[in-house]
Amino acid sequence: MATVVGGGGSGNAGGADDQSSVPIRQPVIARPPRPRRTGPELASTPLVVRRREEEETVVTFPSLVWKEFLAGLGAFIFLLVVSIQVNAPLLQRANTAITPNPAKAPWYFLGLQELLERFPPVMAGVAFPSFVIIFMILTPYLDRNPSRRPQDRKVAIALFTIYLCLAVSFVVIGVFFRGLAFNWDWTRILGHPGVKPPV
Amino acid sequence: MSARPTEGNPLRAFASQVWGSIFRHGLPTTDKVAARTALTNFFLHIHPVRVKKSAIRVSYTLCLGGLSFFLFILLTISGLFLMFYYIPSVDQAYQNIKDLQFVATFGLVIRNLHRWAAHGMVITVWLHMARVFYQGAYKPPREFNWAIGTFLLLITLLLSFSGYLLPWDQLAVWAITVGTNMAKYAPIAGPYTRYLLLGGRNVGQGALIRFYVLHVVALPLIGFILMVIHFWRVRKDGFTGGL
Numbered sequence: 386m387a388t389v390v391g392g393g394g395s396g397n398a399g400g401a402d403d404q405s406s407v408p409i410r411q412p413v414i415a416r417p418p419r420p421r422r423t424g425p426e427l428a429s430t431p432l433v434v435r436r437r438e439e440e441e442t443v444v445t446f447p448s449l450v451w452k453e454f455l456a457g458l459g460a461f462i463f464l465l466v467v468s469i470q471v472n473a474p475l476l477q478r479a480n481t482a483i484t485p486n487p488a489k490a491p492w493y494f495l496g497l498q499e500l501l502e503r504f505p506p507v508m509a510g511v512a513f514p515s516f517v518i519i520f521m522i523l524t525p526y527l528d529r530n531p532s533r534r535p536q537d538r539k540v541a542i543a544l545f546t547i548y549l550c551l552a553v554s555f556v557v558i559g560v561f562f563r564g565l566a567f568n569w570d571w572t573r574i575l576g577h578p579g580v581k582p583p584v
Numbered sequence: 585m586s587a588r589p590t591e592g593n594p595l596r597a598f599a600s601q602v603w604g605s606i607f608r609h610g611l612p613t614t615d616k617v618a619a620r621t622a623l624t625n626f627f628l629h630i631h632p633v634r635v636k637k638s639a640i641r642v643s644y645t646l647c648l649g650g651l652s653f654f655l656f657i658l659l660t661i662s663g664l665f666l667m668f669y670y671i672p673s674v675d676q677a678y679q680n681i682k683d684l685q686f687v688a689t690f691g692l693v694i695r696n697l698h699r700w701a702a703h704g705m706v707i708t709v710w711l712h713m714a715r716v717f718y719q720g721a722y723k724p725p726r727e728f729n730w731a732i733g734t735f736l737l738l739i740t741l742l743l744s745f746s747g748y749l750l751p752w753d754q755l756a757v758w759a760i761t762v763g764t765n766m767a768k769y770a771p772i773a774g775p776y777t778r779y780l781l782l783g784g785r786n787v788g789q790g791a792l793i794r795f796y797v798l799h800v801v802a803l804p805l806i807g808f809i810l811m812v813i814h815f816w817r818v819r820k821d822g823f824t825g826g827l
Binding site: 441442443444445446447448449450452453456457460461464465467468469471472473474475476477478479480481483484485488489490491492493494497498501506507509510511518521522524525526528531532533534535538541542545549 | 748
């Protein structure tokens, strides 16, 4: 069931005086399916079609506040249990004369460190991250597809999924598969017969 | 309704007046009272009074934005406790962390909580971004809020990165050395950026105090201001909800 809000309704006002038994809203409902619109057209059309069940509203207090409270409480209890069980790492006092091997960036930058292993520094350290940040900010302006439904956004979803998979796999490689001198090292995960995996 | 118990009891009448002056509403027994509560309570007025049911479904939001904000608050509070003990000096910082672990009551748990919540926030902010992308929630009219969100993601990473140095152990110093070496590769500006960030050519006292000030004042302040704008725009641009 579709309700038309906005500009579409005014066209039916003239039809009311012919006193036919046709309900006023029928022309609106019988309207052919909306043609797919592109960005600029969408911006100039005030017509908004919403499904009725989407318009059902609730008071945020307590329905939303309650959910937020439960989510926060759950997160807090989870973190508290983890914090009691697992200690944050603390190695020896900093010593600039002794370089640990491997020397690794924090895990969320290990994707970048992984890129540095594979590409020239200017590309990996500067060009790629700058491109990703700028491209991310521009995404809503570059994506002219007005639809939010997944079936209409196959390309966007595929591109973003590829990006996420690459980013996550580079981080995973950096954390788990890079050993001495940041070389590839299976033994960190799989172990090695007779040899303790390096920590 | 029975007669008010405050009648003829000055103490109860006073208590009732105090309570009524703080909370302008009763229990949310009806929608009307609930709406008035959201309107008149400072901490609740960040929410709209009514919201589309589909916009707050847990299966839709996954609570990720809210959890990120909750972790930010948790990090602010636990970070405040840590600040009572921590001195950003290369001579004392490491011993302060040791004291937190072994001397200060609950110091170990607070430090652990701060550490794991920081990692958690990096993860929830990333997942929040992915969630918003997959649901196309960045589309007009929310383009600008997506951009603010991008900056918030960067602030989150920088907050975590600047905090990484503070324990002044081998892990901290060498992770920051590797991390800031990446900045060095930018043409022309690279080495200057690294020098500016570290306050010197190596990770030393200059870097520690800079990272400390960035971590406890500058970045949280910038992050907080961006968050306020982010939340305000969520309301002004309208909720998405439902696909």
